[in-house]
Amino acid sequence: MLGNINRSDKSKRIINILIIIVSILVIIASVMLIMKFVGREKSDTPPNSSTTTTQSTTVITTTSPEVEPPPASDNDAVDDSYFDDTVFVGDSITVGYSAYGFIEEKSVLASQGMNIEKINTEKVKSPGNGNYIILDHLINLKPNKIYVMLGSNGIAWLSNEFMIGEYDDFINGIKEALPDSIVYVVSVPPVTKELEDGDNPITNKMIDEFNSGLEEMANQNSVHYLDLASELKDDNGYLFDEFAEKDGMHFKYAAYEKSLDFFLRHTAKK
Numbered sequence: 727m728l729g730n731i732n733r734s735d736k737s738k739r740i741i742n743i744l745i746i747i748v749s750i751l752v753i754i755a756s757v758m759l760i761m762k763f764v765g766r767e768k769s770d771t772p773p774n775s776s777t778t779t780t781q782s783t784t785v786i787t788t789t790s791p792e793v794e795p796p797p798a799s800d801n802d803a804v805d806d807s808y809f810d811d812t813v814f815v816g817d818s819i820t821v822g823y824s825a826y827g828f829i830e831e832k833s834v835l836a837s838q839g840m841n842i843e844k845i846n847t848e849k850v851k852s853p854g855n856g857n858y859i860i861l862d863h864l865i866n867l868k869p870n871k872i873y874v875m876l877g878s879n880g881i882a883w884l885s886n887e888f889m890i891g892e893y894d895d896f897i898n899g900i901k902e903a904l905p906d907s908i909v910y911v912v913s914v915p916p917v918t919k920e921l922e923d924g925d926n927p928i929t930n931k932m933i934d935e936f937n938s939g940l941e942e943m944a945n946q947n948s949v950h951y952l953d954l955a956s957e958l959k960d961d962n963g964y965l966f967d968e969f970a971e972k973d974g975m976h977f978k979y980a981a982y983e984k985s986l987d988f989f990l991r992h993t994a995k996k
Contacts (some may be wrong), residue, residue: 747826784895803990809833811870814859816878817841819915822977826984833869835860841879842892846899861896865903872900875954876913878975881936882927888955890939897947908994913937915981916955921974927976928975930963957988 797950807863814820820836823829831854859880872874874897880889887951900909914937916930937955944951958981960966965974971979977985 741926754914785820799862800926802961803987804993806986808871808990808993809903809986812873813867813869813871814862814875815874816873816875816912819878819975819977820875822982823986826979826982833867839879840876841884842889842896843875843880843884843991845876845892845896861903866901868904869907869969870903870911870946871908871911873910873952874900876915877914877940878928881914881932886936886939890943893940894943894947897943898950901947901949902932908996910952910989910994911944911949913935913940913955915965915975915977916959918967918970918974919962919964920967921970922964924974925975934963952992954988955983957984 749890792942812829813835814823814829814835817840818836818838821835821838824831824834831852833856835850835858837848837850837852840850845860847859848994849859850863851857855863876893877889896912900907914933916933916984917926917928922929933955937953943953956963958969966981969978971978971986
């Protein structure tokens with residue numbers, strides 16, 4: 727009889743221990759599930775964002791970093807003192823900047839008939855600057871900013887591939903000699919419809935194709951391309967008559983004003 731009682735008490739103790747163990751396991755499992763759920767809610771909230779909750783509706787707002795405008799982009803014009811330490815390189819069109827009194831002669835390194843093929847070999851003859859090779863004189867002047875506009879002479883008889891290659895050599899020569907100077911490559915201006923329809927072999931399609939290669943070359947060399955051509959075109963893609971001399975290519979006073987205003991609205995820090 728006593729043995730049966732002892733066995734009964736022993737069984738009860740075992741059952742109680744099992745109940746306690748099962749209860750502990752249930753509690754542990756519940757805690758783990760709660761922790762997992764909380765962790766998932768935290769991971770669902772994106773970093774660097776603010777969350778506002780109203781009546782079970784969650785609105786997530788994020789802030790985007792400010793993006794700086796690209797160099798030489800359209801912006802508010804700077805004043806014309808920007809040209810005080812600037813040199814203009816080019817052909818007879820560029821000569822007009824000094825001929826009309828916009829830019830001092832000493833800052834205009836250009837001559838009639840100059841083209842990219844002979845830029846590094848033919849001397850410019852200038853009453854104010856003497857006779858000089860343009861790159862050599864640039865090195866002597868050490869300007870802060872350089873505008874190069876070449877191509878009108880040569881586009882009718884030289885291949886685009888050849889001219890772009892020569893242009894590339896000239897720009898790299900400037901960059902190597904004057905690494906701190908800001909270099910602008912200016913597109914070849916358009917011509918009038920009258921010139922295109924005449925005997926002159928130059929067309930605006932030829933100019934556009936050359937300018938496309940010129941822009942690519944400028945980008946590859948990390949210098950600034952300025953699409954002046956688009957600024958001077960009418961709705962049909964020709965040079966505005968009021969901007970053109972009788973030859974349909976060279977600039978009148980108004981075209982120089984327009985181009986300089988365009989330059990002052992498209993500037994770069996470096």
